[in-house]
Amino acid sequence: MAMLRGTSIAFGSPAALWLPGDVEGELRTDAGARGFLVAISEEMLTQTIAASAEALHLRRALDGFMLLDAERIAPALQALQQSCTMLADELRMPRPGDATLCAAHILLICLHLWRCSATEDADGETVLRGDGARLVGDFLQLVELHFRQGWPVARYAAALRVTTDRLHAHCKRQKGASPLALIHARLAQEARTRLLQLDLPVEQIGYGLGFRDPGYFNRFFRKHQGLSPGVYRRRARLEQARREPSFAAWP
Helix, strand or coil: CEEECCEEECCCCCCEEECCCCCCEEECCCCCCCCCCCCCCHHHHHHHHHCCCCHHHHHHHHCCCEEECHHHHHHHHHHHHHHHHHHHHHHHCCCCCHHHHHHHHHHHHHHHHHHHHCEECCCCCEECCCCHHHHHHHHHHHHHHHHHHCCCHHHHHHHHCCCHHHHHHHHHHHHCCCHHHHHHHHHHHHHHHHHHHCCCCHHHHHHHCCCCCHHHHHHHHHHHHCCCHHHHHHHHHHHHHHHCCCCCCCC
16 A cells, blocks of 8 residues: 555555655555565666666656556566566675666666556557657657767657657647658758857768768758858858957957
8 A cells, every 4th residue: 555645545466656756655565565665866767767768758757656556567577576686686785887787777677667657549559648749849859869860760759659650740730840850950950050160170060960971961951051061151150250249449
């Protein structure tokens, strides 16, 4: 039984209960009950999930209360037990690499809880968000994380656990553009910023944005800006110089 803010929630075993750090609660078990009680600091949790491709979804899932009954937890029960057992062993007998192993098992636990907390819509598709607007918001946040790595749209869709068709439909509805167009727009924006702010060769700027072929970077930029990267840089800097105040006439 869990006691949360004066409310009692009874549940049988097996089950998994997740309480975020800002929720005060009390767990009561019957005599003879067995299980694992794992406490994870907010700092450790953030560091553990930050580098994963699913960080966005994990953060949202773990910020809320989760109670997964026997049916929901069944697919991951054995894996969760193994990870908890390994955590206990590592904490009981510290050895080289124990912090890395503990972080790996904490990440596995979080991933399994996240998966088991998902639901399915009428079409049998996994739903891990509220609506189209939130899906597109999640997509744009993933783009911020990975647009330099050349992720294809299918990989973004897989990370969001939707089909490419569904992602395309929601992006068109919410933003009036396809997922690929939104990725390219962000990439072009970053290219413009770097060309203006960095004194690096155009080829090096393209390479830093994931373009291995300088010719392809030039064609990409010209398509989105109407100018080659070199011409854009020269014109933008001249325009910037004209707008800046001159100190030559100061007394």
